[in-house]
Amino acid sequence: MKLATLKDSTRDGKLVVVSKDLTRCSEVGHIARTLQAALDDWAYVAPRLQQVAIGVESGSQPTMRFHEHDAASPLPRAFFWTGGSGGFSGPRDSLSLVEGASDIAVTAQLALITGDVEAQVASADAKDAVLLVLLASDISVGEGRAVSTFSPVAVTPDELREGWNSGDLSLLVRRNGKAFDGGSNGKQEPASVIAAAAALHPLLAGSIIGTGLGKTEGALSIGDTLRIEMNDRTGHSIFGAIEQTVKTRGK
Numbered sequence: 001m002k003l004a005t006l007k008d009s010t011r012d013g014k015l016v017v018v019s020k021d022l023t024r025c026s027e028v029g030h031i032a033r034t035l036q037a038a039l040d041d042w043a044y045v046a047p048r049l050q051q052v053a054i055g056v057e058s059g060s061q062p063t064m065r066f067h068e069h070d071a072a073s074p075l076p077r078a079f080f081w082t083g084g085s086g087g088f089s090g091p092r093d094s095l096s097l098v099e100g101a102s103d104i105a106v107t108a109q110l111a112l113i114t115g116d117v118e119a120q121v122a123s124a125d126a127k128d129a130v131l132l133v134l135l136a137s138d139i140s141v142g143e144g145r146a147v148s149t150f151s152p153v154a155v156t157p158d159e160l161r162e163g164w165n166s167g168d169l170s171l172l173v174r175r176n177g178k179a180f181d182g183g184s185n186g187k188q189e190p191a192s193v194i195a196a197a198a199a200l201h202p203l204l205a206g207s208i209i210g211t212g213l214g215k216t217e218g219a220l221s222i223g224d225t226l227r228i229e230m231n232d233r234t235g236h237s238i239f240g241a242i243e244q245t246v247k248t249r250g251k
Helices: 035-040 042-058 123-129 190-197
Strands: 002-006 014-018 024-027 095-097 104-114 130-141 144-150 153-155 171-175 208-210 216-220 225-230 242-248
Touching: 002 035, 014 035, 014 042, 024 042, 035 042, 095 130, 095 144, 104 171, 104 190, 104 225, 123 130, 123 190, 130 208, 130 225, 130 242, 144 242, 171 216, 190 208
Parallel strands: 095 242
Antiparallel strands: 002 014, 002 153, 014 024, 104 130, 104 208, 104 216, 130 144, 130 153, 171 225, 225 242
16 A cells, blocks of 8 residues: 655645555545544554555546655654654755755665554564655755655555565665665664664654665765655556755755
8 A cells, every 4th residue: 555645735734545656646534634643543544545545456446646746755744753853845845955055965765654662662563563664865964964855655564565674675866867876784674673763762653763774875965956766676666756956045
């Protein structure tokens, strides 16, 4: 199942179910108005969303065209993000930095959205807390983190099939159309990174955890265009693309 948040007049946007090929979507406000609302009652809501997803693929569900440019980050704001706190930019929004910004860097990786997780949870129990997977981008300026962004679409782990966390799916990061030199950190068990994040305090449903999977880092300059995506084993985009141009604020 693939989920996205379309921008509207509210902070948290509106939840839609997206087709596997990322071309169509169906509004699901009658089930859950926002992704956070869905995560808060996942055991009840997820099966209903899954039925919509089946209908989207079969043609029995009303749909409209899905445009990645209309999407916010799936969770426009989150209770917890290992890359920092606060709201997030949209995956196609410009990256507006302060005048004179230098030492601009990007870190891209796979991230997880969790359900509720108890503090000091055992790794064996933490695996079931993975509800959704998405791409994450962190932009830092100097020593401080400036902007975090997530892919247009978040997907349930079953969309990635078995072994998705073994590093066999490549994260594609390009600056001005050219690939960054970067590489995977190797195997990272989702359960272990969740357990580490919950070592000192519980995690609320809707927490986002960076995995380090496919982690790529590189330098950026004002005017650069950054594109981050991941394709499945047949070459099709899984999450849609983060594509942003670095600009000076006000220009």
